[in-house]
Structures are given as C-alpha cells and as structure tokens.
Amino acid sequence: MRGSLIGRTLVACAGAALIVGAASGCSSDSDDTASSATSSAVATSSAPATADAATTKEITDAYTVFFNGQTPPDQRAALIQNGAAFTPVLQGLTQNPQSTATTVAVKNVTLTDPTHADVTFDLLMGGKVVMPDQSGQAVQEEGTWKVASETFCTLMSVQGDGGQIPACA
Template identity: 30%
Template sequence: MDLFRYPRAALGVAVAALLLAGCSDNSPSKSPPSTSSSGTATTVPATSAPAGGAPADQAAAKQQIEKNWAVFFDPATSTEDKVKVLENGSTLRPLLALFSGDKNASQAKAKVTAVQFTSATSADVTYNLLVGNATALPDSKGTSVLQDQTWKVSVKSLCALVALSGNAAAPGC
C-alpha cells in the first residue's frame, strides 16, 4: 500500500504503531536516560535545571529526549523499557499491553527532528513517524516532560495519537 496515496490508512497504521511503541511520565527529573546498545533506556546523571525556561544543560536534555523517543517508538523495545520512558508509564502499562500484539507497530519508529524547551521541565517535540521506510506522519508534534530525573514522552502525546485512532476508550487516556 502506498502510504502517501492513502493518507487515512497511513494514519491508522501510524497511530497503531505509535500506540505500540510506548508511553512517558510527566514529572521533573534531574538525570537524563541514555540508550544502551540493546536499545533499553538507562538513567544518566543530569545537571539541575535553572529557574528559567530551559534546563541548565540543554544539549544533554535534548540528547536524552531524542534517545527516549527512539526507545519508546522502537518496536524491539520491551514494554518494561517503554514504561520507563513514558510519563506515568507504570499507570499506562495496560494501554501498552493492549497494543503490543499489533503487527503494524512492529514496523513503526519515530525520529525526533526538533526540540524546543518551554520550561526547565517540559519541551515541545517535533518528530516524523516512520512505518517501514516511509514517513507516515511527518512533522508530528508532541511533548516531553522531566519526571523522576528522566525526560519522558508525555501522556498527552500518547493520548493525542490514541485520539487520532478513534479509540476513545483507551485505558489511561
């Protein structure tokens, strides 16, 4: 199927893939996670955030956001590792489990293209959702939040994708 010729079908595939990919928590954090060679998220000490509109070490925060979005939207990442990089991830475990068997999710990945800090503990994220080698949702908008010393994919971002799928009864959204 040509994803660009059938945008509604592509959107459905993309949303299903994103839902399978992961969740994030929404609380302040001081240490950014990194990704190990196996793709799992780990926590790396971060500098404290200033009182202003961005973290003290913006480069490290941006790097952590990019890594955690990649981990969350990587079909090879376990549900447990996705829980770690999703805002309130343990609460949303049932949502992740619900979609873990979807075949479309095994083809989806996200690539962060821009990060704009809106405060020391939140950032707007622009990303492309890929299904296979095709960009299904270019220039998509989401948010990251600093929670438990980790920059995470926000619940708001996940639930926006759930809403696009038409699944209003998704647990946690």
C-alpha cells in the same frame, strides 16, 4: 499530484490505525473523549529556547526508544509519563505486527520551561514516514526526560480509541 496527496493522507491514517490496532482491547466503559488529551499541558511564561545538546539527546533517546515497536513494554512504560498506567496498552501493542514496525525520527526539541519541552517528530512504519511533522511534548519526572502521556494519547486518539484507554481519560 492530488492523487499523491490523497495517497499520503491514507497512508498516514492507516499508519496511525496500525499503531493503535491492539489498543482497542484495553478499553474501559468510560464515555470520556480523547479531546482532553489534545489540550496543551505546558504553560510558558517566557519564549521557548532550543534545548542544550545533552537535553536534546536525552529527550530524543526517550522518544526513539519509547516509540520503537520492538522495545519491551516495561522499558517503554519507564519512558512515558505515568508509565504504569500505560502498561496494558503497551503490552497489547506487542501483539500487533504493524505496531511493532513503528519508530520515530525526532526533528526538533525546544524547551518551554526547565521540565517541559516541545518535540517535533516524524512517525515511521517500516522505515517510511507515515505521519510527518508531529507535535509532542516531553516532561521531566524525577530527573528523567519522558514522553508526555498527552503525546501518546493524542496519537492513540487518531483512530478514536484514545478516549477508551483509561490512562488517557
């Protein structure tokens, strides 16, 4: 049983590393760390509420398309907060065969306020869960729900490259 847990942990870490493998080519000379990417940008003043069906679908669709490694970089950029800033990283990921095999399965969407939501999802590679029960956020920009940049930066920081991505600094 212990070997199985260690194996799953190694697979999860390897999956995260594969996702960000191409991102290291998009680094900057900044000494910033990824720790700022892990702090929550969403402050709530009331109890979270389950999102209605339409909101849940829009957020789920944004996550599903954004984290699909087969989605072209320009379409992915349109589905992440401050998308233009991530275009170089998203273009780099297209060169990594492991990154192109990623997808997500959204498990839960909870509104924290009218323009922010918490999202629970599994990260998959080749259809197999490599990082279960991940926590992320969605934000509404100009009436469209998008993956919060913090969520992507946090996943990128798993490998240690999140601080080297200018958009995550």
